[in-house]
Amino acid sequence: MSLMDMYVHRDTPIHRLDPRVKIILAVFLTIFCFFLSNILLLFGLFLLLQLLILSTGVSIKRYSSSLWLVGRFALIFVILWPFFDKTGETVLLDLSIYKVTLESLLRSLSLALRILVMASGWFLLLYSTTQSRLVRGLVKLGMPYDLGLSLSIALRYIPHFIETMDMIKDAQVSRGYEVDSGGPWRRVRNFIPVLIPTFVFALRTSEGISASLVSRGYGASPVRTYHRDIRVRHTDAALITLIVVSVPSAIILDLMNLISI
Numbered sequence: 146m147s148l149m150d151m152y153v154h155r156d157t158p159i160h161r162l163d164p165r166v167k168i169i170l171a172v173f174l175t176i177f178c179f180f181l182s183n184i185l186l187l188f189g190l191f192l193l194l195q196l197l198i199l200s201t202g203v204s205i206k207r208y209s210s211s212l213w214l215v216g217r218f219a220l221i222f223v224i225l226w227p228f229f230d231k232t233g234e235t236v237l238l239d240l241s242i243y244k245v246t247l248e249s250l251l252r253s254l255s256l257a258l259r260i261l262v263m264a265s266g267w268f269l270l271l272y273s274t275t276q277s278r279l280v281r282g283l284v285k286l287g288m289p290y291d292l293g294l295s296l297s298i299a300l301r302y303i304p305h306f307i308e309t310m311d312m313i314k315d316a317q318v319s320r321g322y323e324v325d326s327g328g329p330w331r332r333v334r335n336f337i338p339v340l341i342p343t344f345v346f347a348l349r350t351s352e353g354i355s356a357s358l359v360s361r362g363y364g365a366s367p368v369r370t371y372h373r374d375i376r377v378r379h380t381d382a383a384l385i386t387l388i389v390v391s392v393p394s395a396i397i398l399d400l401m402n403l404i405s406i
Contacts, residue, residue, distance in 0.1 A: 151211070151271040155202035159273045163381040164282030166388075167270040173392045174266035178259040180396045184251060187258035194265035201272045208268070215264040219257035226253035276300045281375055290369055298354065306350075310343045 159167075174190075181187060198208060226249060227238075233246025270279070276297060284293040314324055317338055324335050358364075377385075 151268070152275050153201050153203045153272050155273075157201055157273070159197060159201050159269070162273070162384070163375055163377050164270075164274050164278045165286055165375075165377070166381050166384050167274055168279075168282050168286065169385055170388050171266040171270045173388050175263050177392050177396060178263045181259070181399050182252075182255050183399050184255050184258065186395065186399070187255060187262055191258055191262050191265060194262065194269060198265060198269050198272060201269070203272050208272075211268060212261075212264070215260060219260045222260070223250075223253045223257050226250075226256070278375065281371075285375065302350065306343065306347055309346055310339060313342050314339045 178187075199205070227243055227245045230249040230252060231244045231246065233248030235247035236244065237247055237250065238245040274282070280293045280297040280300070283296070284290055288296075318324060322335075322338065324339065325332060327335065
């Protein structure tokens with residue numbers, strides 16, 4: 146599964162939300178995690194996000210494989226943290242250069258939860274939003290349309306180019322060509338017969354896309370029109386207001402030490 150195409154085809158309330166709501170939620174959660182250090186609040190937020198993600202209809206097996214990609218980085222931080230932070234009075238493990246205290250352990254767990262919460266926010270967006278609606282939401286939020294179109298084309302065709310490269314590589318191997326043999330420099334040279342056909346394919350594809358855009362009158366009018374436009378409903382507006390108000394409030398409360406653990 147490509148991280149560029151994680152969308153789950155379902156018709157759930159989260160899928161029907163305006164993409165701008167989910168984009169704002171993901172961005173605010175990312176900002177939120179840079180300031181928040183409360184473990185209980187982070188853990189509760191992480192559990193809530195897991196319920197929301199599973200409500201999109203994604204299978205547990207598929208989601209667990211995606212979460213494990215991020216979980217490994219979080220686990221590495223927890224393991225390596227005692228090498229750099231030996232502060233604290235309650236010693237849990239002392240192996241000379243590797244000293245684990247309760248205080249440093251809590252800080253490492255807080256960092257790990259921040260990473261998981263940030264990733265979960267973006268997973269929720271990607272699992273419940275098609276690429277076209279994602280780009281449309283970004284354009285509605287102020288991204289220039291040309292940049293949005295370029296992003297949409299990249300999301301659509303980069304996985305296709307990767308698949309084409311794999312097909313060309315398999316075809317070369319089936320002819321007896323050794324792509325993965327030798328040292329690093331030799332492997333780079335061996336990969337040239339794979340890259341050249343892929344590059345030619347990319348040029349032909351870009352030429353076809355360019356001709357298609359011209360034939361449809363792209364750029365003929367400065368005012369863009371849409372066959373299916375996205376509109377903010379009352380539910381979307383209420384959720385945006387809730388996100389914009391609650392996230393900064395939680396950050397302020399945590400910075401003022403009104404939420405403690």
